[in-house]
Amino acid sequence: MKKDFYEILGIAKNASEAEIKKAYRKKAIEFHPDKNPGDKAAEEKFKEAAEAYEILSDPQKKAKYDQYGHQAFDGAGGFGGGHMNMDDIFSQFGDIFGGAFGGGGFGGFGGGGGQRRAKGSNLRIKVKLTLEEVANGVEKKVKVKRKIQAPGVTYKTCSSCNGQGQIMRVTNTILGRMQTATTCPTCGGSGQAIDKKPNNADAQGMILEDETVSIKIPAGVVDGMQLKVSGKGNDAPGNGIPGDLIVAIEEVEHEFLKREGENLHYDLYISFAEAVLGVSKDIEAVNGKVRIKLEEGIQSGKILRLKGKGIPSLNNYGSGDLLVHVNVWTPKNLNKEQKKFFESNLVDENFIPKPEKSEKSFFEKVKDMFS
Structure with missing residues (x-):
């Protein structure tokens, strides 16, 4: 079972943006591969901290x-913020380390002072x-048109x-000479x-190809939620890291059932x-x-709760309920005999409304529904 992200960074749920960043930097420096060479446990904690951040x-x-919780991202099929490799981490969060490791370098993994993979x-x-698919979870196969490296493409070292993967620039300021590193505009940071390249490839050596991607969607997702399938986006030039496939969930309205969170x-x-x-229905x-x-003698407006339906x-906390709203349909067209029956019972005490004290008003029922 995955650890809680707040627990990994050692912060409270109401931690500020600055506190989150500070906590991550502390953990990342503690478990950095350069400080713990060959230590797989430290490497895993380093990745956990990056995922949490x-x-x-x-x-x-x-x-x-x-x-x-974790299900919002991980699901059953490998979605989520995690599953990052070292190149992902250093390319996204390298600036956080500052000069903690030899002027911003990150050993052989890339980052502030060395080559990084695009x-x-x-x-x-x-x-x-x-x-029904939302309630039970589903595996969807979708056809995606993604860029991949064309067969026969070869690379050489970027001359720029x-x-x-980076261009070093020195500028004179009132504080003295300052050296800054920026991503190489020629190779995009890949160093290649x-x-x-073949004639059918674009300027980056890429071609478009259709690929069928299998997506396992967990039960309980909500409309508008975005899931991530790692590595199923466009390829990057050279030995770069593939992008991700972002899956936006759109829930189709049901003919009879209306959803409210986990309840129906x-x-x-x-x-x-x-x-x-x-009657039985x-x-x-x-x-x-x-x-x-x-x-x-059931009253119109009665709400029956079917637990777990x-x-x-x-978060695997069980299932919501099915709320059945009973509505008594009043007939609009009656024949003479039917009208006579009801007219004869207008003053009958069995037909006179006598709401019990325990019977909730309409406004109380609405209040209960939204509380």
């Missing part, structure tokens, strides 16, 4: 994590899910940066330039006679029909 340093990702661009798609709502309409006499649930029994929690 990637999520908690982004306000939107942090909000999703606070609400849904990362390909991300791709984004939208996947539509039915309510001599394979370093194209030597030969169903409007059940019954006749006046059924309300008086009581088949209710449309997310995994098939459910039979319920309505007692004699809603949507599963992303």
